[in-house]
Amino acid sequence: MTDWQHGFYKLSLAKRQQIVAHQFELTGNQQELLQRQVDGVNEQMVENYLTSFHLPEGIAVNLLVNQQKYVVPMVVEEPSVVAAASNGAKLVAKNGGFKVTSNKSMMIGQVVITDLKDVDETVHWLQQETIKILQVANQAKPSMQQRGGGATKLKIRTLKKDWLAIEISVDTGEAMGANGVNTMCEAVGHWLTDHGFNVLTAILSNFATQSLQTVTCAIKVIDLATDMMTGEQVAKKITQLSELAQVDPYRATTHNKGIMNGIDAAVIASGNDWRAIxxxxxxxxxxxxxxxxxxxxxxxxxxxxxxxxLPLSLGIVGGSIDIVPLVEVNQRMMAIESAVQLAQVIISVGLAQNLAALKALATNGIQAGHMELQYRSLAVAIGASESEVEQVVKQLKGIKHVDRNTATAVLNQLRKDKNNGRN
Known part of the structure; x- marks a missing residue:
């Protein structure tokens, strides 16, 4: 650790920015950018706060879930994601919308004990102590039970010959409940330690298999037709792409990335933990x-x-949801009233995103829908002003091979022509 890093966390924000500017020789404009994007709420959320990193937020439209219409705020930096979700949703809405069935939102907390001399005897003892273990968990977080939730059941799994996982099912209500579940697990862990067990870990699992959401939709094949392909041809290719993702992990990874484009963007906008999802x-x-x-x-x-x-355990209260002002605005736009409803909407966005991506792959290819937004991003990256972006994009559309040098040449020529026009 270099000297400037020692005690960095103790410094004021202004001093941190000053040290970073000096250490990395930031320009005046770069220093001003750090200062301009400071946010008082964000400063309370992370350690060693320096500034705030902003991402674009758009809204997906046309979403129909369980016969209710929604708009969905999405936070994402990738072009075409919001448009694709909207287009996929529009196609499904024309055919009756998405239908979602849900499990009650339950989180799983794990307490793992190791170095057991007699696994069968320990399992038998734990089963006898189930009520007591649930009491210990609920006493650690009484507010959760008071709101109608709390620890409700226990499952014991053998992990290896002398390891057991004690899994506590917790009804977290309208909160995602990570901190509450962790508190419960730690209390049970301490109780087991007092009873002579070696506790390896006590923490929630983000594999929320007791919070499953299932979404379905049905689209008339004829509605998939394009100028160049019949609906039957498009549908056949979509089913083949779907089958490919079931047999090839290389395709499955990209297939699922497209689904998570929509889900992650909506989860971020809702203030939930997108990494857990x-x-x-x-x-x-x-x-x-x-x-x-x-x-x-x-x-x-x-x-x-x-x-x-998908396993989707989400909340509409608690954590960053309660302290980030824009999350409240987003909830109002979505008209969300429960955590389960939020999960139903978000999984539908994921399937809409997937439909749009597969349809693009089956027809024009994935790049066709991306290019205009890619050109816009490129124009901004090379320094085009707001008034110049449209002109640069218009010219780039007529060029077969576009790269940064090509775009820069187009921008320079636009400026040259403009200057010549003034003379």
Whole structure:
């Protein structure tokens, strides 16, 4: 550790920015940017706070879930994600919308004990002590039980010959409840330690298999037709792409990335932990021992049918949800009233995103829909002003091979022509 890093966390924000500016020789404009993007709420959320990193937020439209219409705020830096979710949702809405069935939102807390001399005897003892263990958990977080939730049941799993996992199912209500579940697990861990057990860890699992959401949709094959392909041709390719994601992990990874484009963006906008959702989704994709696509698509009786099941444990209160002002605005736009409703909407966004991506792959290719937004991003990256971006994009559309040098040349020529016009 260099000297400037020692005690960095103790310094004021202004002093941290000053040291960083000096250490990394930031320009005046760069220093001003750090200062301009400071946010008082964000400063309380992370350690060694320096500034705030902003991401774009757009809204997906046309979403129809269980016969209710929604708009969905999405936070994402990738072009075409919001447009794709909206387009996929529009196609599904035309055919009756998404249908979602849900498990009650339950989190799983794990307390792992090791170095057991007699596993069977320990399992028997734990089963006898189930009521007491649940009491210990609930006493550690009484407010959760007072709101109608709390620890409700126990499951014991053998992990290896002398290891056991004690899994506590916790009804977290309208909160995601990570901190509460961790508190409960630690209390049970201390109780087991007092009874002579070696506790390896006591923490929640983000593999929320007791909070499964299943979304389905059905689209008339004829509605998939394009100028160049019949609906039957498009539907066949979509089902083949779906099958490919079930047999090839290389395709499955990209297939699932497209689904998570929508889910992650909506989860971030809702103030929830997108990393927990992401890890749970990928674990579920491999639950049978092989990594597969999370969604499947099949044609039957003139309809393209899509289905997807995911573990989604989300909250509408607690944590950063209560302290980030924009989350409240986003909840108002979504008209969300429960954590289960939020999960139903977000999994539907994921399937809409997947449909749009597969349809693009089956027809024009994935790049066609990306290019205009890619050109816009490129124009901004090379320094085009707001008034210049449209002109740069217009010219780039007529060029076969576009890269940074090409875009820079276009921008320079625009400025040259403009200057010549003034003379």
């Amino acid at each position: 992401e890890s749970g989704a990928h674990a579920y994709a491999a639950i049978d021992g092989a990594y597969k696509g999370l969604s499947t698509w099949q044609v039957e009786n003139g309809y393209l049918n899509g289905t997807m099941t």
